[in-house]
Amino acid sequence: MSSVKRGLINVEFLHIIPFILFWLYYSGIPHLLWGYSDGESDRIRQIVLGLAYLVALFCHVFNPLVIKNLLYIKAYLLVVFYAILSILWAYAINQVFINAVHHIGLVLTLNCAVYFLLKRPEVNVFKWFFVFSLIVMMLSVFLSVLVPHVGHHVSQRWSGVYAHPNTLGLFSFFAFWSASFYFVMIPDVKVRLLCVVLALLAFVNLFFANSVTSIISCIILLLFIQFFNVKELSLSLREGYFLFAGMIFALFFTIVLVALIFPGLDVASTFFSVSGRDENLTGRTYLWILAFELIEKKFLLGWGFDSLRYFNHVNLINYNQFHNGYLDIMVKGGVVGICVFLGFVCFFLKKLYQFRGIKPVYYKAFIAFFFVVAIVNITESSFLRIGHFFWFFISFIYFYVSIILIKGPRL
Secondary structure (H helix, E strand, C coil): CHHHHHHHHHHHHHCCHHHHHHHHHHCCHHHHHHCCCHHHHHHHHHHHHHHHHHHHHHHHHHCHHHHHHHHHCHHHHHHHHHHHHHHHCCCCHHHHHHHHHHHHHHHHHHHHHHHHHHHCCCCCHHHHHHHHHHHHHHHHHHHHHHCHHHHECCCCCECCCCCCHHHHHHHHHHHHHHHHHHHHHCCCHHHHHHHHHHHHHHHHHHHHHCCHHHHHHHHHHHHHHHHHCCCCCCCCHHHHHHHHHHHHHHHHHHHHHHHHHCCCCCHHHHHHHHHCCCCCCCCHHHHHHHHHHHHHHCCCCCCCCCCCHHHHHHHCCCCCCCCCHHHHHHHHHHHHHHHHHHHHHHHHHHHHHHHCCCCHHHHHHHHHHHHHHHHHCCCCCCCCCCCCHHHHHHHHHHHHHHHHHHHCCCC
């Protein structure tokens, strides 16, 4: 009997292996060991994520209980289906197929992970996020300070375990987010002290990486924490829908107010000069103009989810995003694609709102993360981006919340 139990435990543990491999990939450690070049990066992704996909597929083939959970994530599957369906009109059919493999692999991986977490309701996934962030932040500071030829970018900004400072900034934001909410979850003094240490490490990495987008993300997160009051949150679904629009209006109102008080001040020039950036957002506005031109040509269905291969072929450049997540989806999927995605967002917010009675602190953390990413996607693109950490984590939140709502314990 005991051997049978041990066997079941081992089989169940196999379901979390693909999820762990994803976190290993995002830790930057494989790239640190084998190189950051494009060729090496692709090879690492193929090996690490390919192994994750195979293990996840094995779990689905031999455990029909896992497959049943796919019934609870229909809105997500619809988005993925539309992206794959674009193979019918995309320029680079082979790239759509490759992206489809990654999308399906991610679905299988996250489904397995949530199945495992359902079997282990005592597991606090924020502890995993915290430990991951602490390791990455400590290692990045170590490399940037003591091994600068590894931890510094060619621009002399810190990049830590990653190839680019902006990637370090992204994970520094994630570390700050996980430290903030893990601090609230665990009342233990030692744990809270470690949370403060992690937040300080994240701030140091952010500062020396000089990742403006990630710094702004942390400021927005702090505003969310203040708005939610962390301990007692009573946000209606309607308020959730209008929160994003309200923050954008507040930003616009502030800019107009400054312009009225200081009529001789060039607000845009002053802001960008202070932040050390140029007025066209480091070339972003030029890309947005090109994106609108492409949208006009194929307004209904878009150009297909082929990583902008047609755009790169015509312009003889190599871009994989337009630095705006919403324009990206419009270019690739047209008005149908953006409507499908916004439908997914509505389902996402609805499920998050329903989830608040089950795990209130998780709810606060997840909705704060989502809205920050939604705002950041105005100047960066992560929605439906293959391999992007933000899309991976947003997808995990949706799977976790959707399946736990139906099958999980009521805490």
